[in-house]
Amino acid sequence: MSSTNRTVVVTGIGATTPLGGDAASTWEGLVAGRSGVKALEQEWAAEQAVRIAAPVAVEPTEVIPRPQARRLDRSAQFALIAAKEAWADAGYTDKAGEGADVDPNRLGAVIASGIGGVTTLLDQYDVLKEKGVRRVSPHTVPMLMPNGPSANVGLLVGARAGVHTPVSACASGAEAIGYGIEMIRTGRADVVIAGGTEAAIHPLPIAAFGNMMAMSKNNDDPQGASRPYDMARDGFVLGEGAGVIVLESAEHAARRGARVYAEAVGQGISADGHDIVQPEPEGLGISHALQNLLDNTDLNPAEIVHVNAHATSTPAGDVAELKALRKVFGDDTDHFAVSGTKSMTGHLLGGAGGVESVATVLALYHRVAPPTINIDNIDPEAEANADVVRGEARKLPVEGRIAALNDSFGFGGHNVVLAFRTV
Amino acid sequence: MAATQEEIVAGLADIVNEIAGIPVEDVQLDKSFTDDLDVDSLSMVEVVVAAEERFDVKIPDDDVKDLKTVGDATNYILKHQG
DSSP states (O other), rough: OSSOOOOEEEEEEEBTTTTBHHHHEEEEEEEHHHOOOHHHHHHGGGSSSSOEBBBSSSGGGTTSHHHHTTTHHHHHHHHHHHHHHHHHHHTTOOOOTBSSSSOOGEEEEEEESSOOSSSHHHHHHHHHHHHOOOGSSHHHHHHHHHTTTHHHHHHTTTOOOOEEEEOGGGHHHHHHHHHHHHHHOOOOOOOOEEEEOOOOSHHHHHHHHHHTBBBBBOOOOHHOOOOBTTTTOOOOOBBBBEEEEEEHHHHHHHHHHHOEEEEEEEEEEEEESOOOOOOTTHHHHHHHHHHHHHHHSSOGGGEEEEEOOOOOOOTTTTHHHHHHHHHGGGGGGGGGGEEOOOHHBBBBGGGGHHHHHHHHHHHHHHHHEOOBBOOOBBHHHHHHHHHEBSSEEEOOOOOOOOOOEEEEEEEEEEEEEEEEEOO | OOOOOHHHHHHHHHHHHHHHHOGGGGGTTTOOOHHSOOOOHHHHHHHHHHHHHHHHHHHHHHHTTTTHHHHHHHHHHHOOOO
């Protein structure tokens, strides 16, 4: 059964995001250029320097029954919602081993988050302090452990080939999908459900990111605050949610007649080796990841027409990424329609790679690149290096094989680039 | 004022409903927490802590394993409530 270079395809997608409770409504919001950012109305927000965020459009407790929801961290709730959608979208109606057309020993789950069950940890610490030891929930450990979302999704689908949680801050979701692709390519699994999730809209992470000067303080204009590539960009806006895809070997998908959205071509990974939080300003680490992607796959730069950029709306990071694309791809960069979808969803941290992989796959499937909103005055360095899709969605070539990249980078200097293409 | 058997069963029914989502009318004296009411070992700890608070009673961990049914818990609370 084992082989080392099998073709991997995407057969299912699911999401719950600031733009919608599923992949379809999220995609609709992205193409329409809608912002999911809002003013934080919670009492605790009043004393924060940052008082905006992008909460999910549909509260998970509206979807998950209460007894189940109360024993899941919010990040696991998002992951389960997105995973259920992706699993059903792939045409699977049951768990592996209970009717679904997949061997549980050949099914994996790889769901990641950047921070894990941070709200559970902090809420239960409040319980400990205010109500005492006895009242701390016995569900605290399985709720806060960073592998909780992955383990819960694994249980949902009946995955026994391996359940993994790569953690690399804001690259986590992309690294999870890359890991899933490799599990199939190398023959460890035939099907992997993979993605990212994050739920960190809580006073402590917001205070901490705010004090790092990493977040936008544009409290007066929530919907205009996330503005990648704009001269006035002043940091990211925290978003929450999850994006999950079903990866499958091409032969497994063909055998059961599954609909194929796109091929998951592969990944390129590197580390900056530069600073714990600052991006390397010339994008050298990112270039290295892009070069690894080209070296490790049969991706043809001439076929790349779209990049879902990392583009968090921070002064340094946005441009470094575009310089790296130009450095590696040269004139081919001219035919990349570059989209910064965090302008609409905010930055979902470890969930970003999941949601943006869903967006990238749908961009290829529908042959449309979503816009980057809020660019009033484009940074000349961005304009010089890339063709940024501004204002409105743009049609991609209607014919021929096309490919797209999804970039994700994380604090710690982690760089992950995923490539997808039409089939 | 000490709770009656009826009040304790009703209170446990509310707690089990909150924790496991079981309809209150299904929570009867002869029902097993794990086999009939979908309360696993971790959730049983939650039921016990909620019952302690509601009925002003202490239920040491060593005694929890003897509380298999709603009737067991009701009798325990009747006997030990403050």
